[in-house]
Amino acid sequence: MTTPPVYDPATVEAVAQERWARERTNEPDLDRAARPFYNLMMFPYPSAEGLHVGNMFAFTGADIFGRFKRLQGYDVFEPIGFDAFGIHSENYALNVGEHPARLIPRNIATFRRQLRRFGGMFDWRHELSTTDPRYYRWTQWIFLQLFKAGRAVRKQAAVNWCPACKTVLANEQVIDGYCERHPDVKVEQRFLEQWFFSITHYAERLLANLEGLDWSASTVAMQRNWIGKSEGAELIFETPVGRPITVFTTRPDTVFGATYLVLAPEHPLVDALTTPDRLDAIRAYQREVAAKDVVTRKVAASEKRKSGVFLGTYARNPATGAAIPIWAADYVLMEYGTGAIMGVPAHDARDFDFATQFALPIVRVVGRAEEPLPFEAVDGTLVNSGAFDGLSCLDGGRRIVAWLGERRLATPRVQYRLHDWCISRQRYWGPPIPIIYCPDCGPVGVPEQDLPVELPLIEDFRPDDTGVSPLARHREWYFVPCPRCGAPGRRETDVSDTFLDSSWYFLRYPSTDSDDRAWDVARTKRWLPVTSYIGGNEHAVLHLLYARFITMVLCELGHVDFEEPFPRLRAHGLIVKDGAKMSKSRGNVVIPDTYIQKWGADTFRMYLMFLGSFQEGGDFRDEGITGIRRFLEKVWLLAHEAAGAPAQPLSAAIERKLHQTIRKVTADTEQLDYNTAIAAMMEYVNLVREESRGNRPAVEPLLVMLAPYAPHLAEALWTRLGHGASIFTARWPVHDERLAAGDEVEIAVQVNGRLRGRLAIPRGLGEAEVRELALADPTVRKFVDGHAIRKTIYVPDRVLNLVV
């Protein structure tokens, strides 16, 4: 036998990739595919640093799944694109003093090179970038559909304003109340008119639909949490000024214990309810709260320190009729509920702190006197609650709401934590919101045939202190006639949130080749909803919720015929280095390029999948990578040996192990348990090397199983074994359960639950025979002799336990 050539990954991988490109291996027929499988991964933001290991880890895991499905006979569509608009790119551009329109294409080129190099099964015909006018034309179109349907509305909202940057900041740019780029400049609040999408209108359906989704449990939990449904009631407290205060509470059962009311400092009734002598104090408090940054507010919350001011007036407790004082305090938030609460210090820790601090009365209405306050449990019994004494909290609450409801003082109410989605960004690097303001008609949508509203290429894209986007300075762009009446109008200068770009990209992929509509109807029907979506839990809430919402609205408006875009979603874990999250500041960032250069893409892909569980993440340590390389070298050798030798029948041992391996690798790959699938292939290779070298039937199925993991190597060895067609036209092997099971098993023999021996027996042997064999074992005898066997537990083919 001749010595096999040295395994040189660089060559092997270049040859395979060139072949796939030439033969269009990764380009399914989108119009005729019989078994469409849409394999989606979360598209990257093309940062200047290039693709990092986290991306590589995620994409490899998703790519393995796609290739696996391909080998199982599906027509797999695996697209990729770039989420290239947004604040990250813009800030980076500002920092390095270069225009994002020049920077981004360079970054994308780098990403494209890296993505090709690692061997993703991408259909490059359908690459997209959110910054491409051919794409964001349709992002704007989607905005218009929501606008027409009344789901995009303008409201006043607070924004983070950095006096040094002279611009609005995203929440993630505010670090503990200070500007990310100016660590000693405090961020201020300003109020601006903004565009909102009415996502809260869909809160209930977004929550209810979670039930029917095949998603990672952790992701579902985070979405549920974020939507934050609370059931309770609105209660009405009469005031001396005629206008009542409405509060939201989840505990209407405790209304007899409400000894005061608190309004958020910005509550519209504060002025009317403040007595003249307290007006100055209130004004000062409101100013103080407005100036308070996030950090001191958080500290106050964690230290249970409360602040507040008495307004000087009293409201009537609807249950007791008592006059109770009205306060303003910043522990009540205007954005949630009605911006007003009833204070029940005996049964709410925050109210308890407040009442203690300001010496307000505390009245117990739930539970027994010996239980310490505050007593927050709902499984108690009402006391001090008039006719409702003795009822359970739940029942009592319902009855109290009904009783107050007769006087129109209470209504059941469901409240969500979810807020409407503010999509306005007073920024440059995004798709302009397609609205024209007309002095007569108000905000008018740009006619669809005029889309896209192109983002003008202006050199000075820096924000200034006017509070409006830099686009307003581009006068020939800014001033346009009203599309409806022709009066002189001006364009909306805000751009939309990047999350809008990414909320529909999966709808665009199959149709990137059509410019006359956002997506082709027939292709969408064939390929969507997405068959498998894999991505990180950092997008568990915002991206996934927004994408679900947009799809839901589009479905309602008849543009798609499904409500949920991602019926199956798997979250992958985080990859850490030396037990810590990778970050530039820690200096522990792993650059994939150097590893791929040194070890090859196949080794690197497999190492990433082997270092831990894909769905839980793992620790990146370079030492382990040699193990994978050795494994691939062994496969390389086995295949070359087999290529030069005549095929022989499989030995019984190899055959059984082969079928066990097929069973395990198939099941594990399906479950994304890639680390154990790889371990199973290693075991198999170890056995073949010992017992069956140079045998093609032992090697060929292995290569197919390996192909999703190490596609280039598998392709090269498949060719070496004489196959003309790509290994990705081969079929995934199917195991024979009978062969995998074999006819001999080893069982454990226990005495009193402790292992005392092992027996190799024929599969399916009866209890009596096994017991007899076990009692022939001297070690077992030693522990049994002299005792009566009181009980025997026999689990066929697994364990025999003798209890003495």
Next chain:
RNA sequence: GCGACCGUGGCGGAAUUGGUAGACGCGCAGGACUUAGGAUCCUGUGGGGUAACCCGUGGGGGUUCGAGUCCCUCCGGUCGCACCA
């Protein structure tokens, strides 16, 4: 504070979901081949013990013939949300 997850050899991690703990890999030790080995190939590798055996999955308790797995409790860690009424 609330929610979710986790704790297994020197290290990364397995364990058919209540049935032989430590698969697979790294590392380490001994040996072979070598001018050499950081290449490759054998052998060994949870701890203790000459051995029979004993101990062992963060600590303690429980259920069970049998617990890494289930229950209670405590300790430690990671992530998400957080003055959400």
